[in-house]
Amino acid sequence: MLPLAVTAVILIGWALLSQYGKIPAMFLPSPTGVWHAFQALMADNYAADIRASITRVAIGFVAATICSIPVGLLMGSFGTVESMLAPVVGTLRYVPITALVPLLILWLGIDEAPKLAIIVLSTFFYNTIMIADAVRSVPRDFINVSYTLGATRLQVLRRVILPAAMPQIVDALRVNVAVAWNFLFIAELIAADSGLGYRLMMAQRTNASDQMFVALIIVAVIGFALDQAFRLAKKVLLPWSA
Amino acid sequence: MVGVGGLVFRDVSKTYETPGGPLTVLQDINVAVAPNEFVCMVGASGCGKSTLLQCAAGLNRPSAGTITLDGEPVVGPSADRGMIFQSYTLFPWLTIEENVGFGLSLDGVSAAERRETIDRYLGVVGLTKFAKAYPRTLSGGMQQRVAIARGLANQPRVLLMDEPFGALDAQTRIVMQDFLLEIWRTTHISILFVTHDVEEAVYLGERVYVLRSNPGRVREELRPDFPGTRDHHLKRTTAFHSVVDDILDLLREEASAAM
Ligand SMILES: Nc1ncnc2c1ncn2[C@@H]1O[C@H](COP(=O)(O)OP(=O)(O)OP(=O)(O)O)[C@@H](O)[C@H]1O
Ligand SMILES: [Mg+2]
Secondary structure: HHHHHHHHHHHHHHHHHHHHHHOOOOOOHHHHHHHHHHHHHHHHHHHHHHHHHHHHHHHHHHHHHHHHHHHHHHHOOOOHHHHHHHHHHHHHHHOOOHHHHHHHHHHOOOOHHHHHHHHHHHHHHHHHHHHHHHHHHOOOOHHHHHOHHHHHHHHHHHHHHHHHHHHHHHHHHHHHHHHHHHHHHHHHHOOOOOOOOHHHHHHHHHOOOOHHHHHHHHHHHHHHHHHHHHHHHHHHOOOOOO | OOOOOOOOEEEEEEEEOOEEEEEEEEEEEEEOOOOOEEEEEEEEOOOOOHHHHHHHHHOOOEEEEEEEOOOEEEOOOOOEEEEOOOOOOOOOOOOHHHOOOOEEEEEEEOOOHHHHHHHHHHHOOHHHHHHHOHHHHOOOHHHHHHHHHHHHHOOOOOOEEEEOOOOHHHHHHHHHHHHHHHHHHHOOOEEEEEOOOOEEEEEEEEEEEEOOOOEEEEEEEEEOOOOOOHHHHHHHHHHHHHHHHHHHHHHHHHHHHHH
């Protein structure tokens, strides 16, 4: 209820400001102007760009997650793996992924590959570090008691550490999907011929602030929906963690 | 000293490497738990009780000496030696019955057989009607009862208990002590029970080892012999209190010597 009220207040404020605020429409379009821009964009196959962006994030994020779960689990569980990987992951963590963009374009061209690579890299590092942390916070006695119940190392990993860390892992994924979404824009603003970022850049060339607003609102809505989806998934799949 | 049967510690020592140099927490421990025996160990906080149990469980390695179970050396953890911890260790993502069946599910016991064992031990601990509940909906005392059922369901040869009632309030603790005695009488399992509560040790143990600290060593071995079966009336008898007081005196000597 409250979020709806806040949204309404913002919309009304925005409408009033654009109507009476004496701000040129070039800087602040009116809500109806944005709505018309949205309709015009949809007529111009905007849906394909939305799809392109979502697909990129989905593929990149899923691929990164599939890789980061086992690596994070091993890093958090075993000292040797940790000491092997920590310097690498720990150092790369401080390299802004954006700084890799020119290199990625050089190596991978300007097609889909570099965009996916940016998303995969950014998500992979943050996921791995956060999953390893989640694993390290599993109570030591959970692990000890499993061994005394006859579990092997692999069983402890799969049947105790993984489920025990799961709520924190889902939270990490929820945070990092927003990160992936951020990096998608960086990728698309720099080199793309489709996607929301690409359309945003096109809008900038013609100073079409109404179109920029359309892109921003869509991004916000999708980001919000993703966040809610992860919260819901956690509630449904891990009801015990509430 | 008992023969080769049961759980036997021979000259067990444990030294931890710490930043401040080596720290010997256990020295020349010679202790045994015969089959079907209920043995308690009592000692001050930090005297190495948990370390000793972890060594028996195979979760920790002695620096010297050997530990054997029915003549076989202990080299690592196994379902032979169940352990109950002071902290609540039920897996929150599993229901009570899944927790109790956890050990059995690890080595592919058939579902039907598992069902039967789970039902039996849930019955033993009196929590049948909570079978489908999740641990967080149970009180601390109930959770420890489930943890004991989970340990028993594996049918270990010895149950190692590390202050299992330490986190419980006084009343629940008393109920749990009687409950554990009852379980021991019906299942005939060997128990090595560690506590710093002297009354608890004397009430529960057929034999009691008193430990001294820094480094942990066996100070005294007692066999409190009370007539009749143990129940809460025992705690009001002078015989009981004189044993408790003797042990308290030993521990007090220890503590003042350490000051
Ligand atoms: N991994 C370790 N490294 C270094 N020192 C340790 C380690 N584990 C335990 N110790 C030390 O060994 C001593 C004995 O610890 P332990 O936990 O076995 O005692 P305890 O009798 O179980 O104590 P409590 O009654 O508090 O549970 C303590 O001084 C503790 O600080
Ligand atoms: Mg302890």
